[in-house]
Amino acid sequence: MENRNGLAVQTAGLQHCYGQKRVLEDVSLQVKQGEIFGLLGPSGAGKTTLIKILTGQLKQESGTAEVFGKPSGKLTGQEHRDIGIMMDSFGLYERMNCIDNLKFFTMLSGIPKERGKDVLEKVGLWPARKTLVSRLSKGMRNRLLLARAFLGEPRLLFLDEPTSGLDPRTAAEIHELLLGERERGAAIFLTTHNMAEAGKLCDHVALLNEGRVVECGEPDEICRKYNHQKTLMLHLYNGRDLILGHDRSGLEEMMQYLERGELETIHSSEPDLETVFMELTGRGLN
Amino acid sequence: MNWPGELELLRGDFSRKRAGMLRHILSVLWKQGKDTLQNKEILIQFVMFPVITIIMENAIEIPGMPEHYFAMLFGAMYLGMAPLLCTSAILAEEKEKNTLRVLLMSNVRPGEYLAGVGIYVWCLCMAGAAVIGLAGGYRGSGFGNFMLIMGAGFLVSIIVGAAVGVFSRNQMMATSISMPVMLILSFLPMLAAFNESIAKLARITYSGQIHLLMGQVEKLHLSWGQTGILLLNLAAALLFFAAACRRSKRFAG
Numbered sequence: 001m002e003n004r005n006g007l008a009v010q011t012a013g014l015q016h017c018y019g020q021k022r023v024l025e026d027v028s029l030q031v032k033q034g035e036i037f038g039l040l041g042p043s044g045a046g047k048t049t050l051i052k053i054l055t056g057q058l059k060q061e062s063g064t065a066e067v068f069g070k071p072s073g074k075l076t077g078q079e080h081r082d083i084g085i086m087m088d089s090f091g092l093y094e095r096m097n098c099i100d101n102l103k104f105f106t107m108l109s110g111i112p113k114e115r116g117k118d119v120l121e122k123v124g125l126w127p128a129r130k131t132l133v134s135r136l137s138k139g140m141r142n143r144l145l146l147a148r149a150f151l152g153e154p155r156l157l158f159l160d161e162p163t164s165g166l167d168p169r170t171a172a173e174i175h176e177l178l179l180g181e182r183e184r185g186a187a188i189f190l191t192t193h194n195m196a197e198a199g200k201l202c203d204h205v206a207l208l209n210e211g212r213v214v215e216c217g218e219p220d221e222i223c224r225k226y227n228h229q230k231t232l233m234l235h236l237y238n239g240r241d242l243i244l245g246h247d248r249s250g251l252e253e254m255m256q257y258l259e260r261g262e263l264e265t266i267h268s269s270e271p272d273l274e275t276v277f278m279e280l281t282g283r284g285l286n
Numbered sequence: 287m288n289w290p291g292e293l294e295l296l297r298g299d300f301s302r303k304r305a306g307m308l309r310h311i312l313s314v315l316w317k318q319g320k321d322t323l324q325n326k327e328i329l330i331q332f333v334m335f336p337v338i339t340i341i342m343e344n345a346i347e348i349p350g351m352p353e354h355y356f357a358m359l360f361g362a363m364y365l366g367m368a369p370l371l372c373t374s375a376i377l378a379e380e381k382e383k384n385t386l387r388v389l390l391m392s393n394v395r396p397g398e399y400l401a402g403v404g405i406y407v408w409c410l411c412m413a414g415a416a417v418i419g420l421a422g423g424y425r426g427s428g429f430g431n432f433m434l435i436m437g438a439g440f441l442v443s444i445i446v447g448a449a450v451g452v453f454s455r456n457q458m459m460a461t462s463i464s465m466p467v468m469l470i471l472s473f474l475p476m477l478a479a480f481n482e483s484i485a486k487l488a489r490i491t492y493s494g495q496i497h498l499l500m501g502q503v504e505k506l507h508l509s510w511g512q513t514g515i516l517l518l519n520l521a522a523a524l525l526f527f528a529a530a531c532r533r534s535k536r537f538a539g
């Protein structure tokens with residue numbers, strides 16, 4: 001099903017405007033089958049717009065957007081079945097309870113009914129299965145949306161802010177789930193504001209700012225690339241902090257502290273993704 | 287090439303498609319049942335008119351009142367209101383809450399969805415009509431004919447409702463478009479009794495015709511003119527529906 005070169009998603013020179021307003025500009029990305037790809041960017045950067053284009057809900061102005069090697073607007077029924085989508089513009093039936101919402105979609109797609117139970121248990125909503133959707137909290141609702149995306153065991157997942165509004169523990173549980181899905185061989189395309197999450201979870205990330213990809217690659221690699229200072233930070237037992245150069249003299253100095261038993265900790269001075277993002281855009285993510 | 291084998295494959299493909307279609311329609315029916323049970327605004331439509339008919343038929347006795355008077359009156363109002371409001375509200379809500387988009391992306395064709403909703407609303411309407419008919423004293427073949435003409439009228443109303451639903455962006459818009467259409471369809475037959483020119487106008491609407499037919503169910507006979515009016519109404523409803531579909535070419539919103 002996937003592209004010959006193993007790409008689940010590929011865009012090239014993608015542009016989109018809402019009226020006069022340019023929202024996406026020359027976006028070129030690749031997501032391999034079996035990896036977690038994180039799209040990071042501040043509010044209004046165009047993340048949701050990109051997902052809408054990739055899921056065929058919106059037609060781009062120019063450039064290509066391919067899913068499984070095919071234009072995203074021209075996917076067949078079978079290919080749609082292989083895609084799980086979680087986003088705000090993908091509604092739930094408010095007057096039905098959690099399990100019935102899922103049951104409806106298993107009926108529609110001819111998926112075994114038990115899958116509904118499986119995914120609810122996975123996202124920890126089984127105890128709330130009889131609760132009407134209109135009475136769910138934001139986090140519970142998010143988890144139900146996630147459960148629905150998992151329902152058909154899709155090979156590609158589009159998740160728009162899957163952990164927004166969740167407490168750290170639930171978010172961590174969701175991370176485990178996503179890693180499990182990747183283990184299964186699924187590709188995951190997610191958006192987030194949470195840099196720490198992206199750094200931990202994603203195999204590749206792209207930083208989107210005002211519709212442009214300003215940086216793209218493995219999280220560690222990006223952080224290393226923007227490590228201009230190349231310094232070591234030492235913390236001594238006597239409470240002093242030292243910053244040493246990355247060169248021979250710095251190393252020798254550090255060895256002295258180490259030999260004398262004065263060195264408590266060494267920190268690398270690599271910036272985290274957030275710092276890189278600030279540097280690239282002149283502002284934070286939130 | 288192995289032709290019989292190919293044909294078998296084709297036939298398998300065809301029957302699988304048909305099974306998919308049936309599954310989609312049945313799923314929408316199931317969903318609608320679950321959803322409407324919780325939806326009081328919709329349910330009340332199907333309860334109000336039958337209950338009013340029962341009360342009026344039993345409570346009010348005016349000398350010289352025509353037979354089936356209240357059943358005809360409220361039946362015609364029910365016909366012009368419930369299916370229209372219901373269908374348009376269901377469609378508009380699915381657009382507003384973005385559930386329709388999910389359905390269409392789960393390979394449900396618009397026709398399958400509309401069929402599911404239409405069949406559901408029609409069945410609910412028929413249940414209400416049965417109560418109205420029985421309360422109004424229709425029995426035997428008269429009752430059968432009453433249900434027959436009501437069933438035909440519901441079909442037209444549902445198509446008009448679907449057109450309004452497809453045309454509207456949200457529920458607010460659907461309600462504000464449905465309201466005048468509904469008032470015309472439901473009140474013209476009633477007002478026809480008081481004014482000759484209104485009566486003339488009422489006769490060209492399907493609800494007006496059906497109101498008249500409800501008084502002749504014991505020996506139902508459709509003239510060519512009446513059949514023509516009903517068919518013209520059906521055609522107009524379909525045309526309105528087609529225009530609405532065209533306008534919101536992106537049915538999913």
Ligand SMILES: Nc1ncnc2c1ncn2[C@@H]1O[C@H](COP(=O)(O)OP(=O)(O)OP(=O)(O)O)[C@@H](O)[C@H]1O
Nearest residue numbers: 018019021023041042043044045046047048049050
């Ligand atoms: N339907 C629309 N019509 C006009 N402009 C829109 C529409 N949807 C989004 N926009 C604009 O496009 C830009 C990008 O929006 P988008 O929703 O893609 O951002 P986002 O990165 O998902 O933001 P957030 O993190 O807040 O979800 C915004 O400036 C927004 O105002």
Ligand SMILES: [Mg+2]
Nearest residue numbers: 047048049160
């Ligand atoms: Mg967004």
